[in-house]
Amino acid sequence: xxxxxxxxxxxxxxxxxxxxxxxxxxxxxxxxxxxxxxxxxxxxxxxxxxxxxxxxxxxxxxxxxxxxxxxxxxxxxxxxxxxxxxxxxxxxxxxxxxxxxxxxxxxxxxxxxxxxxxxxxxxxxxxxxxxxxxxxxxxxxxxxxxxxxxxxxxxxxxxxxxxxxxxxxxxxxxxxxxxxxxxxxxxxxxxxxxxxxxxxxxxxxxxxxxxxxxxxxxxxxxxxxxxxxxxxxxxxxxxxxxxxxxxxxxxxxxxxxxxxxxxxxxxxxxxxxxxxxxxxxxxxxxxxxxxxxxxxxxxxxxxxxxxxxxxxxxxxxxxxxxxxxxxxxxxxxxxxxxxxxxxxxxxxxxxxxxxxx
Amino acid sequence: xxxxxxxxxxxxxxxxxxxxxxxxxxxxxxxxxxxxxxxxxxxxxxxxxxxxxxxxxxxxxxxxxxxxxxxxxxxxxxxxxxxxxxxxxxxxxxxxxxxxxxxxxxxxxxxxxxxxxxxxxxxxxxxxxxxxxxxxxxxxxxxxxxxxxxxxxxxxxxxxxxxxxxxxxxxxxxxxxxxxxxxxxxxxxxxxxxxxxxxxxxxxxxxxxxxxxxxxxxxxxxxxxxxxxxxxxxxxxxxxxxxxxxxxxxxxxxxxxxxxxxxxxx
Numbered sequence: 001x002x003x004x005x006x007x008x009x010x011x012x013x014x015x016x017x018x019x020x021x022x023x024x025x026x027x028x029x030x031x032x033x034x035x036x037x038x039x040x041x042x043x044x045x046x047x048x049x050x051x052x053x054x055x056x057x058x059x060x061x062x063x064x065x066x067x068x069x070x071x072x073x074x075x076x077x078x079x080x081x082x083x084x085x086x087x088x089x090x091x092x093x094x095x096x097x098x099x100x101x102x103x104x105x106x107x108x109x110x111x112x113x114x115x116x117x118x119x120x121x122x123x124x125x126x127x128x129x130x131x132x133x134x135x136x137x138x139x140x141x142x143x144x145x146x147x148x149x150x151x152x153x154x155x156x157x158x159x160x161x162x163x164x165x166x167x168x169x170x171x172x173x174x175x176x177x178x179x180x181x182x183x184x185x186x187x188x189x190x191x192x193x194x195x196x197x198x199x200x201x202x203x204x205x206x207x208x209x210x211x212x213x214x215x216x217x218x219x220x221x222x223x224x225x226x227x228x229x230x231x232x233x234x235x236x237x238x239x240x241x242x243x244x245x246x247x248x249x250x251x252x253x254x255x256x257x258x259x260x261x262x263x264x265x266x267x268x269x270x271x272x273x274x275x276x277x278x279x280x281x282x283x284x285x286x287x288x289x290x291x292x293x294x295x296x297x298x299x300x301x302x303x304x305x306x307x308x309x310x311x312x313x314x315x316x317x318x319x320x321x322x323x324x325x326x327x328x329x330x331x332x333x334x335x336x337x338x339x340x341x342x343x344x345x346x347x348x349x350x351x352x353x354x355x356x357x
Numbered sequence: 358x359x360x361x362x363x364x365x366x367x368x369x370x371x372x373x374x375x376x377x378x379x380x381x382x383x384x385x386x387x388x389x390x391x392x393x394x395x396x397x398x399x400x401x402x403x404x405x406x407x408x409x410x411x412x413x414x415x416x417x418x419x420x421x422x423x424x425x426x427x428x429x430x431x432x433x434x435x436x437x438x439x440x441x442x443x444x445x446x447x448x449x450x451x452x453x454x455x456x457x458x459x460x461x462x463x464x465x466x467x468x469x470x471x472x473x474x475x476x477x478x479x480x481x482x483x484x485x486x487x488x489x490x491x492x493x494x495x496x497x498x499x500x501x502x503x504x505x506x507x508x509x510x511x512x513x514x515x516x517x518x519x520x521x522x523x524x525x526x527x528x529x530x531x532x533x534x535x536x537x538x539x540x541x542x543x544x545x546x547x548x549x550x551x552x553x554x555x556x557x558x559x560x561x562x563x564x565x566x567x568x569x570x571x572x573x574x575x576x577x578x579x580x581x582x583x584x585x586x587x588x589x590x591x592x593x594x595x596x597x598x599x600x601x602x603x604x605x606x607x608x609x610x611x612x613x614x615x616x617x618x619x620x621x622x623x
Contacts, residue, residue: 004439004442004443005400005401005461005479006443006477007443007476008401010402013398013555024512025509028509028511030513031511040515041567041574042567042568043515044567045564047515047519047522048526049526049556050524052527053362053530053556055360055361055364055530056534056547058547059545064495067594078560081403086512094519094520096487097487097490099435100435103483103484103487104487105441172446178450179447179472180446180453202552206549206551206557208553210557211557211561213558214558214561215561217490254461274359293391
């Protein structure tokens with residue numbers, strides 16, 4: 001998911017630098033407040049580990065391919081969101097400087113796409129609520145606790161990777177680099193990263209489960225003080241919160257999606273309703289491609305696209321868009337549920353594996 | 358050579374290059390950083406169809422490669438990370454944007470081809486610029502320059518520590534994967550039953566070692582910040598380096614050298 005400099009316009013790169021820089025400054029301030037300087041070497045080791053760990057190939061059972069692990073989620077579970085974020089920044093900087101993996105000016109965007117979502121969203125939306133839920137309270141029932149850790153890391157990886165992939169699409173499209181329409185680009189990126197996220201989540205959960213068995217104190221929020229234990233909430237509450245957030249984001253995002261044309265469309269056709277004249281004088285009905293093959297292709301695309309342009313066919317109303325956003329949220333929720341089942345199955349398997357390994 | 362060995366040798370290679378002593382190596386890190394950032398921003402700012410305008414930007418890497426004596430071939434090895442991503446995004450351009458912009462001997466050249474080429478060149482140029490920065494500047498100097506532009510010391514120290522740990526950790530992982538593959542012949546990668554224990558063990562062991570190391574650092578007088586060794590910063594040569602490059606790069610950006618040169622020919 002590392003973006004190269006060539007994929008961004010300077011304005012977009014600068015914006016992402018500002019966004020990531022602000023998050024970094026806040027993280028440094030938060031860490032200074034804690035004043036535990038001995039965290040620094042642990043952070044350095046953890047980020048070096050993520051770096052080295054990403055070079056290991058993990059065989060995915062049943063397929064010939066291999067996966068990597070999800071750095072952001074692992075680091076925030078081990079160090080907390082702020083220290084994890086700084087560690088991820090360092091990993092991405094070294095990858096960018098020494099391995100040309102991602103560009104120097106695109107670093108801001110890469111930090112946002114991979115470190116911000118992985119650390120902050122992953123921690124505050126998944127790790128902490130699930131670790132502080134009553135699921136972790138059943139003392140003696142280690143299986144339930146193991147399930148909670150696996151659940152948090154798999155869900156966290158999948159969702160944060162989806163957000164990252166979506167940001168990549170958004171940033172590239174706004175920069176006007178690719179001719180690929182926004183929706184087609186999304187349709188290409190999101191499913192691929194769903195698969196990657198699942199595999200990364202499984203690897204991350206395996207590592208975190210091992211740490212939990214061997215050294216539970218190393219994990220954030222796993223061993224709470226008695227006062228914190230009193231404020232445990234049921235997992236039902238957590239799920240409802242996440243579901244509400246998903247529905248809200250879907251609703252809000254989809255409203256914006258149709259409100260204004262995306263960067264590329266805007267550049268080509270302008271936004272006449274908003275008072276801009278057509279930018280390149282192109283007509284949206286007949287632009288660029290006008291061969292018969294292209295007509296057939298667009299015909300096929302129109303027939304096959306599910307929720308084209310995130311709205312119902314023949315519907316221009318805002319209601320239609322929000323319905324599509326909600327439908328999308330539901331699909332994500334369904335996918336997440338399916339993944340939970342898969343995670344449960346996997347967890348049982350690794351449980352046996354540990355016994356024999 | 359496997360992936361881990363290759364990464365380790367690449368890191369050492371860059372370390373060796375950065376320890377060189379050429380005219381470019383001697384410039385202060387801050388000057389080089391500023392020029393590199395300006396160059397990348399200018400390259401990024403070219404319009405997607407402005408291929409003729411972009412091509413003259415090749416002068417910067419070409420001149421620097423010559424002055425610093427860094428082998429060009431090394432840089433092209435690194436393109437294997439950048440090109441797939443850039444190609445994946447740009448490859449559809451020639452297929453989607455098929456309006457001909459000019460005819461070369463009767464063969465139409467489409468907008469998509471131009472924008473794809475522009476994208477590729479941008480990718481290559483930006484990579485070369487950051488490669489030149491890192492292969493002519495030691496990491497300690499870059500960290501010192503970052504401190505000078507007020508990057509928090511925590512982040513800079515973390516970068517320096519992590520950079521030193523990365524090779525150690527990669528070597529450790531190399532030993533572990535070799536040991537694993539010797540005991541599991543014919544198996545590609547790590548079996549899922551060992552996913553957790555493999556990295557988990559390394560994590561726990563390394564953390565213990567890092568804490569001992571940190572105690573050792575404290576005992577030797579570490580107070581939260583490394584004294585950054587610097588080459589004599591500022592001075593006339595560094596100022597001149599920055600100003601000359603800034604003027605030249607701005608000239609390349611705003612004067613269409615290709616069209617002017619073409620005008621002489623046709």
